Amino acid sequence: MNAVANYNFAYLDEQTKRMIRRAILKAVAIPGYQVPFSSREMPMPYGWGTGGVQVTASIIGPDDVLKVIDQGADDTTNAVSIRAFFAKVAQVKTTTHTAEATIIQTRHRIPERKLEAGQILVYQVPIPEPLRFLEPRETETRKMHALEEYGLMHVKLYEDIARHGRIATTYAYPVKVEGRYVMDPSPTPKFDNPKMHRSEALQLFGAGREHRIYAVPPHTEVVSLDFEDHPFTVQHFAEPCALCGAEQVYLDEVILDDRGGHMYVCSDTDHCEERRDAGYVGVMGEAAE
Amino acid sequence: MYVAVKGGEAAIANAHRLLADRRRGDRAVPALRLDQIVEQLGLAVDRCMGEGSLYDRELAALAILQARGDLIEAIFLVRAYRTTLPRFGYSEPIDTGAMKIERRISATFKDLPGGQMLGPTFDYTHRLLDPSIVGEDAEVPVVREAEGEQAPRVTDLLGRQGLIEPDGELAEGEEVGDLTREPLDFPLDRDLRLQALARGDEGFLLALGYSTQRGYGRTHPFVGEIRIGEVEVEFDIAELGFAVSLGRVRVTECQMVNQFKGSATIPPQFTRGYGLVFGQAERKAMAMSLVDRALRAKEFGEDIVAPAQDEEFVISHSDNVQATGFVEHLKLPHYVDFQAELDLIRRMRAELEGVE
Numbered sequence A: 001m002n003a004v005a006n007y008n009f010a011y012l013d014e015q016t017k018r019m020i021r022r023a024i025l026k027a028v029a030i031p032g033y034q035v036p037f038s039s040r041e042m043p044m045p046y047g048w049g050t051g052g053v054q055v056t057a058s059i060i061g062p063d064d065v066l067k068v069i070d071q072g073a074d075d076t077t078n079a080v081s082i083r084a085f086f087a088k089v090a091q092v093k094t095t096t097h098t099a100e101a102t103i104i105q106t107r108h109r110i111p112e113r114k115l116e117a118g119q120i121l122v123y124q125v126p127i128p129e130p131l132r133f134l135e136p137r138e139t140e141t142r143k144m145h146a147l148e149e150y151g152l153m154h155v156k157l158y159e160d161i162a163r164h165g166r167i168a169t170t171y172a173y174p175v176k177v178e179g180r181y182v183m184d185p186s187p188t189p190k191f192d193n194p195k196m197h198r199s200e201a202l203q204l205f206g207a208g209r210e211h212r213i214y215a216v217p218p219h220t221e222v223v224s225l226d227f228e229d230h231p232f233t234v235q236h237f238a239e240p241c242a243l244c245g246a247e248q249v250y251l252d253e254v255i256l257d258d259r260g261g262h263m264y265v266c267s268d269t270d271h272c273e274e275r276r277d278a279g280y281v282g283v284m285g286e287a288a289e
Numbered sequence B: 001m002y003v004a005v006k007g008g009e010a011a012i013a014n015a016h017r018l019l020a021d022r023r024r025g026d027r028a029v030p031a032l033r034l035d036q037i038v039e040q041l042g043l044a045v046d047r048c049m050g051e052g053s054l055y056d057r058e059l060a061a062l063a064i065l066q067a068r069g070d071l072i073e074a075i076f077l078v079r080a081y082r083t084t085l086p087r088f089g090y091s092e093p094i095d096t097g098a099m100k101i102e103r104r105i106s107a108t109f110k111d112l113p114g115g116q117m118l119g120p121t122f123d124y125t126h127r128l129l130d131p132s133i134v135g136e137d138a139e140v141p142v143v144r145e146a147e148g149e150q151a152p153r154v155t156d157l158l159g160r161q162g163l164i165e166p167d168g169e170l171a172e173g174e175e176v177g178d179l180t181r182e183p184l185d186f187p188l189d190r191d192l193r194l195q196a197l198a199r200g201d202e203g204f205l206l207a208l209g210y211s212t213q214r215g216y217g218r219t220h221p222f223v224g225e226i227r228i229g230e231v232e233v234e235f236d237i238a239e240l241g242f243a244v245s246l247g248r249v250r251v252t253e254c255q256m257v258n259q260f261k262g263s264a265t266i267p268p269q270f271t272r273g274y275g276l277v278f279g280q281a282e283r284k285a286m287a288m289s290l291v292d293r294a295l296r297a298k299e300f301g302e303d304i305v306a307p308a309q310d311e312e313f314v315i316s317h318s319d320n321v322q323a324t325g326f327v328e329h330l331k332l333p334h335y336v337d338f339q340a341e342l343d344l345i346r347r348m349r350a351e352l353e354g355v356e
Helices: A014-029 A050-059 A077-089 A138-146 A151-164 A190-196 A269-277 B008-024 B034-040 B042-052 B057-066 B071-082 B154-160 B190-198 B202-213 B282-295 B311-317 B320-331 B335-355
Strands: A065-070 A103-107 A120-124 A175-177 A181-183 A202-207 A212-216 A222-224 A251-255 A262-266 B100-105 B222-237 B242-261 B269-278
Touching: A014 A050, A014 A202, A014 A212, A050 A077, A050 A103, A050 A120, A050 A202, A050 A212, A065 A077, A065 A269, A077 A103, A077 B008, A138 B311, A190 A222, A251 B335, A262 A269, B034 B042, B034 B057, B042 B057, B042 B071, B042 B269, B057 B071, B071 B320, B154 B222, B154 B242, B190 B269, B190 B282, B190 B311, B202 B282, B202 B320, B222 B282, B242 B282, B269 B282, B282 B311
Parallel strands: A065 A103, A103 A120, A120 A202
Antiparallel strands: A175 A181, A175 A222, A202 A212, A251 A262, B100 B222, B222 B242, B242 B269
C-alpha cells in the first residue's frame, strides 16, 4: 500500500494515452464531430475539468509549456489546482503568458491574444452535445447529427427572437463547423466565438463525464448560427478595463460596495498584466513602475 | 479599492491544512487505525469497495478515513486509484453456486435444499439504540467459526423444471463488454447495464427499485434467493492452459423472480432480475435486481412508461462519482457566463424602460 504513489508521466498510463490520442486524431479528421472515448476517473471530480485534463495528459510532453486558465484567469482556484497537478505529475514548465504556452487548458474563455500555429487550446467541456437541452436522449441526438437535422436548433433560436426580440443565448452559443456539424463551443461567452474561426491553433475539446472528445483543426471555418435579419453579434462593454484601459475585450464586473459601485476588469488576467506592463493604465489602475 | 483575486495557491494550501486538522479532530482522542475501520465499520468498507469497483478492504478503509467518513468521497478516491492500475485480463465468471455461504434466504420456498440461513443480519433486530456495545468491555458473544455451507441456487432448482427463463447467454463470438475501458453506447446490452448497476449509487438504485414497487414499472418481484458468502476467483492463464485461483471474494447475490412471460411457442416462464455486489450489501443487491428487471422491459415487449425502465435515464445518472462531481462543479466560478447573462438582462430591461 506504500507503493501507491507511483504514477506514470502525466498520471495516465501509456495505453490510456494512446486510446485518447486515437480519439483525438479521429476528432481532428472530422471537425466538430463528437468522438466517444473511454473516459477514466481522474483524481479531480467530474465537472471540474476531467475531460480537458485527460486530453492534456495525453498530448503533453516533457518539453511542453502549460498554461491553465479558468474564467480567463490564471489564478482562479481550479486553474491553480490543475496547473499544480501537471507540474507535479509531469514536471512540465508552466506559465501564465499566453505567448509562451504550447498547451493552454481553459475553462470558459479563449485568451484575448491571438493564438499562433503550434499552440493547442484544450477546452474543458461540461455538456458536449449542443442539442442536449432540446433533446435529452443521446440515441436521438446522434441520429440528428447523422442526418444533419438541425432544424430544432434554429427553431430554438427563432423562439428566442419571438420571445425576447433577440437571440437570448449568451454563452455556449452554438456554431457550425466546416459547414457540417453543429458544435457546442463549451460555455465560453459568445464574445469568444469569432476567435475560433480559422484559428491558427489546434482546438481540442474534452468532456470527461460525458465521454466525448471533439476538435477544431487549425484554419477551420467556425460560424455562429444566426438569421439573415438577426445576425450574430458579440457583447460590447460600455466601459473599458479599469486597470489597463483595454477595449474590445471581455470584462468581469467587480462589485466594490453596496451602493452600486462597480468596476470592470479584464477577464483575461495575463492580457491585462501585459498591457499594464506596456504602460497602459485604466481609470483605477496604477501606472507600472 | 479593487483587490485582485490573487493567492489561489496559498488559499488552497491553507484549506488543505485545515481539512487535515478537522480530519484528525481532537488530538486527545486516539487516531483511528485502518484495521479498526476494516473490522468495525465493515459494511461501509463493503459499500466503498462495491461502488468503487475495487476489492481491497484496506484501501477502502484508508479512503473512508481520508474522506472523513463521507462514503461518496471515499468511493471517488478508490475509483481514482483503481483507474491507474494495469489491466492484466479478465477473470473467469465466478460460480455463486459454489459459494461458501454465510447467509442464504429464499422468500419463495419455506424450506429448500441447503435450508434457510439467516447469517449476520439486521433483520429481526429491534432498532433500539444499545449503549452496551460501546467500549472495550462490551460483552461480545462467542461465535463458532462458520463452516461455509454450500447450497444449490433456487433459480437452478426452478430452472431444472423450465419454470424460469434460463440465464442469458452471450451470442456466439460476443465478448462481455467493459464499461471502464469502452465508452457507453446506448442502447446497451445487459452485460454493460449490470456492470453500471453494480457500481451505481445505492441510494439512487434503492429509490428506483422502490418506485417499481409503487407502480412505476411494476414487475411483480419475489426474492427467489439472497446469498452472501465467499466465492473463488479464477484467472485463465493462456501460457499454462488452465485457470489458477487468485483468491476469494465475498459477494452478495440477489436473484429476483419476476412475473412470467410466454408466447405461442414458449410456455409461460418466470423472468429474472439480477443483483451482484462486492461484500455484504443486501439492500444494494436487491435494488439492483429490481432495476435490472425493470430495464429489461424492451426485451419482453413491455411498455416503457416509468423512469426505472428508461435505460438512458437510469444508467446515465446512476454513477455517484459522476453525479457528485457535476452537481458540485456549480460552486466553481462562473463569472464570465454570468457576466454575459447580466449584460443581456440589463439590455433587455433598458429597452423595456425605453419603451415606456
